[in-house]
Amino acid sequence: MTFASVSAVTVTLLLVGVFIVIMMNLNQLADNIENDVEIKVITDPAADVEDVKLLKKEVQETAGVATVIYSSRDEELDKMISSFGDELNLYKQSNPLGDALYVKASNPHETAEVAAEIGTYDHIYQVVYGEGKIEKLFNVLTMSRNVGLALILALLFTAMFLISNTIRLTIVARGKEIEIMKLVGATNSFVRIPFVLEGIWLGVLGSLIPMGVISFAYYELYTQWEPKLQNELFQLLSATPFIFQVNALLLFMGVFIGIWGSFMSVRKFLRV
Amino acid sequence: MTFASVSAVTVTLLLVGVFIVIMMNLNQLADNIENDVEIKVITDPAADVEDVKLLKKEVQETAGVATVIYSSRDEELDKMISSFGDELNLYKQSNPLGDALYVKASNPHETAEVAAEIGTYDHIYQVVYGEGKIEKLFNVLTMSRNVGLALILALLFTAMFLISNTIRLTIVARGKEIEIMKLVGATNSFVRIPFVLEGIWLGVLGSLIPMGVISFAYYELYTQWEPKLQNELFQLLSATPFIFQVNALLLFMGVFIGIWGSFMSVRKFLRV
Amino acid sequence: MIVMKDVYKKYPNGVVAANGINVKIARGEFVYVVGPSGAGKSTFIKMMYREETPTSGSIMINSINLATLRSKRVPYLRRQIGVVFQDFKLLPKLNVYENVAFALEVIEETPKQIRKKVNDVLALVGLTQKARMFPNELSGGEQQRVSIARSIVNSPKVVIADEPTGNLDPDTSWDIMKIFEQINSRGTTIVMATHNKEIVNTIRHRVIVVEGGMITRDEYEGVYGYES
Amino acid sequence: MIVMKDVYKKYPNGVVAANGINVKIARGEFVYVVGPSGAGKSTFIKMMYREETPTSGSIMINSINLATLRSKRVPYLRRQIGVVFQDFKLLPKLNVYENVAFALEVIEETPKQIRKKVNDVLALVGLTQKARMFPNELSGGEQQRVSIARSIVNSPKVVIADEPTGNLDPDTSWDIMKIFEQINSRGTTIVMATHNKEIVNTIRHRVIVVEGGMITRDEYEGVYGYES
Ligand SMILES: Nc1ncnc2c1ncn2[C@@H]1O[C@H](COP(=O)(O)OP(=O)(O)OP(=O)(O)O)[C@@H](O)[C@H]1O
Ligand SMILES: Nc1ncnc2c1ncn2[C@@H]1O[C@H](COP(=O)(O)OP(=O)(O)OP(=O)(O)O)[C@@H](O)[C@H]1O
Ligand SMILES: [Mg+2]
Ligand SMILES: [Mg+2]
DSSP states (O other): OHHHHHHHHHHHHHHHHHHHHHHHHHHHHHHHHHHTOOEEEEEOTTOOHHHHHHHHHHHHHSTTEEEEEEEOHHHHHHHHHHHHOGGGGGGGTTOOOOOEEEEEESSGGGHHHHHHHHHTSSSEEEEEOOTHHHHHHHHHHHHHHHHHHHHHHHHHHHHHHHHHHHHHHHHHTTHHHHHHHHHTTOOHHHHHHHHHHHHHHHHHHHHHHHHHHHHHHHHHHHHHHTGGGTTSSOOOOOHHHHHHHHHHHHHHHHHHHHHHHHHHHHHTTOOO | OHHHHHHHHHHHHHHHHHHHHHHHHHHHHHHHHHHTOOEEEEEOTTOOHHHHHHHHHHHHHSTTEEEEEEEOHHHHHHHHHHHHOGGGGGGGTTOOOOOEEEEEESSGGGHHHHHHHHHTSSSEEEEEEOTHHHHHHHHHHHHHHHHHHHHHHHHHHHHHHHHHHHHHHHHHTTHHHHHHHHHTTOOHHHHHHHHHHHHHHHHHHHHHHHHHHHHHHHHHHHHHHTTTTTTSSOOOOOHHHHHHHHHHHHHHHHHHHHHHHHHHHHHTTOOO | OEEEEEEEEEOTTSOEEEEEEEEEEOTTOEEEEEOSTTSSHHHHHHTTTTSSOOSEEEEEETTEETTTOOGGGHHHHHTTEEEEOTTOOOOTTSOHHHHHHHHHHTTTOOHHHHHHHHHHHHHHHTOGGGTTOOGGGSOHHHHHHHHHHHHHTTOOSEEEEESTTTTSOHHHHHHHHHHHHHHHHTTOEEEEEOOOHHHHHHSOOEEEEEETTEEEEEETTOOSOOOO | OEEEEEEEEEOTTSOEEEEEEEEEEOTTOEEEEEOSTTSSHHHHHHTTTTSSOOSEEEEEETTEETTTOOGGGHHHHHHTEEEEOTTOOOOTTSOHHHHHHHHHHTTTOOHHHHHHHHHHHHHHTTOGGGTTOOGGGSOHHHHHHHHHHHHHTTOOSEEEEESTTTTSOHHHHHHHHHHHHHHHHTTOEEEEEOOOHHHHHHSOOEEEEEETTEEEEEETTOOSOOOO
């Protein structure tokens, strides 16, 4: 009986834990992708170095701008060559391009507004950014986050339902005992206390393995992969606070479900 | 009791069903992304129209090539202008670029080999493809697929475990009954049959709602989104065979778990 | 004091198990409840500690009106009444000692008192040797004696016993009757449903005959018997 | 024919409930098993239909050797023996009729035969009116009578009854005894554990006295009694 409850808590919390870890990290990835959205400001090829410097400063001070990176016209030409073929090398003699500023908005969702604002400044040839594409990307990201959140909530509720179901069944099997206790003069709270304590115990016991497994696995994963992911878009959440947070959540859920499950189940039999 | 089992089957199968649908569609997306990998063949700007035609034919006949799309040097210039700025318009008078062929390998994982083979042909200025990037993308895709598969398997096992756990508990509560039946002269199979039938019944009952919900939801989703996704990378799996497959899987799982759960649980009490 | 007025009990399946019962049992009385199987003896008894509630009519136990008793207070009623259940109702996960001690734990008796009282009462019913055994390791008669021990351990004002000797051999039955006599002589009211003609006819007390849910005879110093 | 040789039973908790039992019960005999509470009567009886297995010694029932009986065959042994359990052992989800019919369903009797036999036996124990009621809606004595009805409905060669009158009033007890007498006169072996002195002394049969797990007296036409 107890084994059934504890193992139900264990497997469900393990699954919930794994999902939370994955979802949180994917969320992080989504953040990173969002933050990767740039506005490319192409300066007027006629503008001189001072003009560009001033423009850069002006852009930097624009509300909503997070970072501005300068890329010279020669660097730009190199980029063009590498994606359109070496035959463009002949333009190195007389580079037709302007300098570029790569701008990131502090809130990626305001990219369009920031771009429009910058477009009004002097010495600008063109402001380029994903436009339609970025909105699409944001839509996809928002949708995936919502789906992910919905899934994790669904999983959580399923877990809670199943665990309290299991606890309830173990207590149903003890309905006769509760009835006897009441007939011998026990008050409701006297009957309830041991069951609630047992619920807490079940919850704690059931969350130990998930906590251990997830802590260990994530720590291993983190120490092994973090160095390799240094320069990637995808970054693992830093192990130390994250593991504790997940553990606290799992323990809380286990105990909460344990108490709640016992409480609800005993209630049914107290009406004797 | 029966409610506990049926509802456990219901919520778990519902969750499993949703996950299967999502995973299968993401798998499809991964396929599409893989198939989106292209080799860009830049022809020698000096080559004439006939040369390029022959080259295209040659490439098309190369082993492992799926599709070849021709893009004229003017189209290439337009692409370049749209990503590096209008100031390049002045090159329209004397376009320095060559024509391009966009090639897809029939097996995306063989892109590198196909590119190398094409690189040996005449009239080619350069063969460009993601190289390192593509391998990385493939690694990420393979990994996500594996993680997805692992998750779905974990979920399946959790579901099976929890459901049979629940069924077992409902039968444990009836251990006394089984004992009495045996003491009155019932054989093991006589005792078992009604429980196994009940297990099947639980399984069927428990899979009805998930089947209905998933069929309906997916059908709605499909009819609403499919037209909008016409030209996107992400395509929904066609509703008709897919829904039936998922339903069959859910029903099978429900019934299998029902039978197995009853069988295992009754066994324990037959030793009287 | 137990007073029932026009008590009527109809079970959900339509069986009328109490059909207008009027009775007064004074403090310190010893009452046998007899009657054929299915007459309504257990129902009569169950209504006293509120395992069953009457469909109509009123019941007063020790000046507690069961009709207006809030369900929060029911445990306190039950603590004043020791019950020997016809089907024993022992807690399967507790051993003999713990089953008896349970009746003292609910009233928050001190551990020392519990130890003393439980050991005394187990000696009284002859189960000292079996104190550490669990109900499923006991014979029918032993289980019945545990139920008896539990019913008297907290010296209740009223002891209600539903066929307390049904699974006991005659010698043990007489021993149990001696115990009941003894606590009755100290002022405890005893209501005992029984089929044991020999006991009823030997240890004379008030006899209430229940037939078809009605009290058909009520005699002080009565004998076992009824028309059927 | 029931034969026990040197049967010894020690429960896991160390209680020795059968301490070298040797007995022969011929086909068609009527045997009372008497003795104090906890003496080992139920254990003696439980070993016959193999609810308990002896620690050592051999038991033969109708020339079936219980020691070598494969567990697959146990149900077929039990079908030859009708048992009235001390705690009734009724199936809570089946009503009275279905509980009795169950003993016939396991031997795959025809529906028509089942209907006839069940109705007959329910009339015999006086429960025709309660055929559609469930065990938890019955009084103690009514449950006991359902258990009795179930034990005799498939006309077994042996009927084993563990205190079949413990919850019955004297009149009903005599009625039940009449039934047992009747099926005994048709050749059924009857083994009955009882505390009912009046019955044992009135309807004279062989009396086996069990005390402390041993047979201390075994008399044809015996009377109730033992030293203790
Ligand atoms: N919970 C119940 N639901 C429905 N009917 C019940 C219930 N309990 C008892 N009865 C019916 O009420 C009647 C009286 O039952 P009760 O248990 O009071 O009899 P009793 O006098 O104690 O009999 P016995 O001597 O056999 O124990 C019986 O006919 C029984 O079938
Ligand atoms: N399952 C068991 N496990 C351990 N001990 C048991 C078990 N069943 C019975 N006993 C012990 O064995 C002894 C004999 O029990 P048994 O039930 O045979 O007595 P009995 O003669 O039927 O008594 P009663 O007349 O009270 O029914 C008792 O002391 C009891 O405590
Ligand atoms: Mg009764
Ligand atoms: Mg016994």
